[in-house]
Amino acid sequence: MAELLSPAGDMERLKSAVLFGADAVYLGGNSFGMRTAPKNFGDDLREAVEYAHAHGVQVYLTCNILPHSDEIQRLPGFLQNAADCGVDAFIISDLGALTIAKQAAPQVPVHISTQAGIVNYATANVFYEMGASRVILARELSLEEISTIRAKTPSDLEIETFVHGSMCVSFSGRCLLSSYLTGRDANRGDCAQPCRWKYRLVEENRPGEFLPIEEQDGGTYILNAEDLCMIEHLSQLEQAGVTSFKIEGRAKSAYYTSVVTGAYRAAMDFTRDHPEDPIPAWIVEELDKVSHRPYGTGFYFGQAGQETVKGGYTRNYQVIAVAEGWEEGRLLLTQRNRFFPGEEADCLPPRGKPFFLTIEDLQDEEGNAVEAAPHPMQRLSVRCEHPVQPGTLLRKKA
Incomplete structure (x- = not known):
């Protein structure tokens, strides 16, 4: 293998x-x-x-x-x-x-x-x-x-x-474009990724007038x-x-x-x-x-x-918490992005198929009920009937 x-x-x-x-x-x-x-x-x-x-x-x-x-x-x-x-x-x-x-x-x-x-x-x-x-x-x-x-x-x-x-x-990654445009040498680990930029055309007799060269809405990303x-x-x-x-x-x-x-x-x-x-x-x-x-x-x-594509990244999901452990029917979490009771988390364990968990009975470390989780790295817990692997990622669709 x-x-x-x-x-x-x-x-x-x-x-x-x-x-x-x-x-x-x-x-x-x-x-x-x-x-x-x-x-x-x-x-x-x-x-x-x-x-x-x-x-x-x-x-x-x-x-x-x-x-x-x-x-x-x-x-x-x-x-x-x-x-x-x-x-x-x-x-x-x-x-x-x-x-x-x-x-x-x-x-x-x-x-x-x-x-x-x-x-x-x-x-x-x-x-x-x-x-x-x-x-x-x-x-x-x-x-x-x-x-x-x-x-x-x-x-x-x-x-x-x-x-x-x-x-x-x-x-094979040997490029001088970043060096020419930004002074950052791609061959020394410092690429500014100008191939991802959106480009327009300038005609030398009309400085400052940026002409679109787009084949479709949203611009042309030729590189x-x-x-x-x-x-x-x-x-x-x-x-x-x-x-x-x-x-x-x-x-x-x-x-x-x-x-x-x-x-x-x-x-x-x-x-x-x-x-x-x-x-x-x-x-x-x-x-x-x-x-x-x-x-x-x-x-x-x-x-x-290999094709070139329009635009940048697709970002559909964000991590809301990471599982730290499971004790007596409660999943212990460290918060990463804001979430609320009632939301459904898409959970990915380190080994195994993802599963869904509804956020219920959200509590802080002292066992107090909370109505939202807005603070990064806050320690929290939610009701969960079955054990969950430490390191499991809780996500929601952005």
């Missing part, structure tokens, strides 16, 4: 990934990673690794920026510290960084980042000969091309591909790619030779990490037990309960597969 690899932008999101079924997580340190927006990990890296390992989950550290010369001297110490913390692999794209990693921490496996743009078996084999144990293929490949790479590479070279999340309009979703095609990915299914989203919320990880865990488990049957509808529907753009299958079924 393939590995399920989830993003972890900070400790809360790491714990969410672990709780909802990830086999491994990938995270960034305080430098050299391709995401600067998340909190990432510094002094708490050892704690993160220990927590993951205690739950049987591996940790892969991203070191996949293209480092400049003035940063190279700091890289060996950074890698040695991460190795001392117990990380299970480095994710690297730069050849110099790969060489340094093999010198500084030869005991740590190296995974070659999608930033390296691997699209053929010859390149994959060269990285294998240089000591890589895994290649994360370019996102622009079809299933047929992945099958060819699998057939023409050593069997112990692992193949990882993205199965879910945001898609970059630039080849805004669909989100990737392959949850209904996991068996085809495995047949092509993919050994690790990667979820994009280190900058996404803990809620996003929980729901998407849980959905893919449920889909993978179902596919293992029922290889000929379609994924149950409730699993697929979970992915509509997180913030996302319209979904597509990227390039897996051909070069014309």
Whole structure:
């Protein structure tokens, strides 16, 4: 069975990934990673690794920026510290960084980042000969091309591909648009995502007059790619030779990490037990309960597969509380967003099918009845006849 690899932008999101079924997580340190927006990990890296390992989950550290010369001297110490913390692999794209990693921490496996743009078996084999144990293929490949790479590479070279999340309009994420327009370098983890912006046309002899170039109401988003979703095609990915299914989203919320990880865990488990049957509808529907753009299958079924889409995210659900425990017919909660007695909560347990719970007999920590839950992180309880797993997410439609 393939590995399920989830993003972890900070400790809360790491714990969410672990709780909802990830086999491994990938995270960034305080430098050299391709995401600067998340909190990432510094002094708490050892704690993160220990927590993951205690739950049987591996940790892969991203070191996949293209480092400049003035940063190279700091890289060996950074890698040695991460190795001392117990990380299970480095994710690297730069050849110099790969060489340094093999010198500084030869005991740590190296995974070659999608930033390296691997699209053929010859390149994959060269990285294998240089000591890589895994290649994360370019996102622009079809299933047929992945099958060819699998057939023409050593069997112990692992193949990882993205199965879910945001898609970059630039080849394998190598883009200069953000640098040109904002001074923020996408190749150093600081992308401003100008591909998601709404554009208009200006004619040079009419400055200040913005002309619409829309094909439909709402503007034209000429660079805004669909989100990737392959949850209904996991068996085809495995047949092509993919050994690790990667979820994009280190900058996404803990809620996003929980729901998407849980959905893919449920889909993978179902596919293992029922290889000929379609994924149950409730699993697929979970992915509509997180913030996302319209979904597509990227390039897996051909070069014309990735489309651009109008507008931004669809946000249909919000978390109202997280279950902390269950005692004597009452569900103990920590509030996240405002809710009221009488509302129906859509509850997602860490493992299992979602269920509905009507909010009744809402009380504060002292047992006093309350008419609303407006305060973030407030401790509350509601009547609930059956035990509920800690970590269960209570949601409502926005």
